[in-house]
Amino acid sequence: MALDDHATKGVAPIVRATDQMTAVNESDCWDAIVMGAGPAGAIAARQLGLQRKRVLLIDKARLPRDKVCGGCLGGSALALLNGIGLGHIPTACQGVSLQTFDFSSGGVTARISIADRIAISRRTFDDALVREAMRAGVVVCDQTYGMLQPATEGNFRTVALRHAGGQAVVRAGVVVIATGLANAPPGCVAQSAPRSLIGLGALSDSAPCNIVSGSLHMAYGSAGYVGVTAVERGRFDIAAAIEPHALAAAESPGRLVREILQSSGSRLTGDWENLQWHGTPRLTRRTTPIASHRCLLIGDAAAYVEPFTGEGIGWAMQSGALAASLLTGSVRQWDSTIESRWQRLFDQAIGGRHRFCRTLSRGMRVKFLRQLATRGLRHAPCLGRPVLWNLDRPLGFTH
Secondary structure (H helix, E strand, C coil), X not given: CCHHHHHHHCCCCCECHHHHHHHCCCCCEEEEEEECCCHHHHHHHHHHHHCCCCEEEECCCCCCCCCCCCCEECHHHHHHHHHCCCCCHHHHXXXXXXXXXXXXXCCEEEEEECCCCEECCHHHHHHHHHHHHHHCCCXXXXXXXXXXXXXXXXXXXXXXXXXXXXXXEEEEEEEEECCCCCCCCCCCEEEECCCCCEEEEEEECCCCECCCCCEEEEEEECCEEEEEEECHHHCEEEEEEECHHHHHHCCCHHHHHHHHHHHCCCCECCCCCCCCCEEEEECCEEEECCEECXXXXXXXXXXXXXXXXXXXXXXXXXXXXXXXXXXXXCCCCCCCHHHHHHHHHHHHHHHHHHHHHHHHHHHHCCHHHHHHHXXXXXXXXXXXXXXXXHHHCCCCCCC
16 A cells, blocks of 8 residues: 555655645754655654654655565564564565575575565555554655754754755754665765675566465575565565676676576576666665764664575664664753764664674675585575574564
8 A cells, every 4th residue: 555545544644745845844843853764764753753752754765665675574573563563564565474485506496494474565565664654643755855964062953855845954853864775974984895795676577487485585696696585466576686796797687687596596487578677785884973963873874784584674673663762752952872872772783683694695605605505405404494593583672
């Protein structure tokens, strides 16, 4: 269901670009402005709204929109949704329950039983989270570019907004940056890891390969890896992490993804010619600092690594919920210790998972290790259970 169907859900409409000059007044001072309406930003805005704070959530895209993502909600993501009262969303949005993880490399496929995983497109999932934020009283403005202004000693931060209706400079007690892999805000530096991969994604109306029903299919090759899974309404999500040099040399993104699938032993099906591919900047990166005066960075804007089986959504939502819990109470009187506390909390809650997935991703780039893992898991699938358990265990919620 799209945001434009708000009338049937009893929430205020999203503020479109043509109406924003009246909805966002320069004389206003918000308790919080959240920049970016993905899982991290929507959860942070919703949780702050539930604290009866006055919250503005902005996004540069027209909502809802597609995003490059594997679309998998693992055990930790589902546990967090349950913990904040949103556990109904994946099934209400017709997400697809996953029972197996198929791991293919060099013509060999291993199958591992999994539990507590649901596949859903980012368009549908993000849309549902934004509507929940609106129910909590959050004002949502899409097609709006925000630029954080330099910090000054005072009781607010300012953000310059630009949209079709004009421009405005608004104030907030705190600004939460959830703009994903976009450029770092002023005063912060985003550094990509050496050999970081690039993300590619597309949605297909038919199965792109011989995927088993209820399966998360992962195919590994020398140029990167590809994940394919069914999502809601009979569609299929294709997400890949690709070596930059391989993408530069490829005839097209779709051709490179097909080659990875074929080299792993997958049999291609469906209509590949008409798929619309979208890309991302380099995936593994870290921004420093992730907090400054009246400003917190959350989700991928703070740090991101290539996920192993789609853990990124869970990390993003966890950081959004954790940031909101840290900001409980009045934000007009800023506690300077919040900045160092946020850095520590983020590292404690998510840093360990990032390091674990980064180690797995590095290992899968080594052909010998990749083939050894595939053959070992094919003969003894139980060997993969500790890895999946570590990926799926709940992250925790509050600070």
